[in-house]
Amino acid sequence: MVESLQIDPQQLQARTELSRIYQQQKRWNAAEEILIKSLQIDPKHFQTCIELSRVYRQQGKWINATAILKEMLAIDNNDLEANIELNKVNEREKE
Numbered sequence: 340m341v342e343s344l345q346i347d348p349q350q351l352q353a354r355t356e357l358s359r360i361y362q363q364q365k366r367w368n369a370a371e372e373i374l375i376k377s378l379q380i381d382p383k384h385f386q387t388c389i390e391l392s393r394v395y396r397q398q399g400k401w402i403n404a405t406a407i408l409k410e411m412l413a414i415d416n417n418d419l420e421a422n423i424e425l426n427k428v429n430e431r432e433k434e
Contacts, residue, residue, distance in 0.1 A: 351377050351380065351381060351384055351386075351387060354373050354374070354376070354377040354387070355374075355377065355386055355387055355390055357373055358370040358373050358374050358377075358390050358394070359390065361373070362390075362393065362394060362397070365397075367394055367397055367398050370390070370394045371391065371394045371395070371398070374387055374390055374391040374394060375391070378391065383414065385411060385415075385418065385420075385421070388407050388408070388410070388411050388421075389411075389420055389421065389424060391407055392404045392407050392408050392421075392424050392425075392428070393424065395407070396424070396427060396428050396431060401428060401431070404424075404428045405425065405428055405429075408421050408424055408425040408428065409425070412425065
């Protein structure tokens with residue numbers, strides 16, 4: 340996967356998968372960094388936004404997670420995954 344990014348650094352799917360590996364390893368900063376770089380390539384890539392919101396949630400960055408999800412929902416208010424994630428953020432924020 341890392342080789343794939345070296346060949347074509349704009350591969351959003353490979354970046355998203357790499358971020359998931361980092362998340363499994365609880366390497367939140369590494370996951371956040373690669374996702375932010377992905378959003379610089381395509382700021383409206385929904386799956387990247389979802390993954391970044393999950394990373395923010397795990398880091399306790401509620402404001403960041405909420406902001407990115409609300410941006411997504413402003414584009415597509417019916418996006419199920421974004422609505423579910425926003426619900427999770429709101430529930431965790433209350434704890």
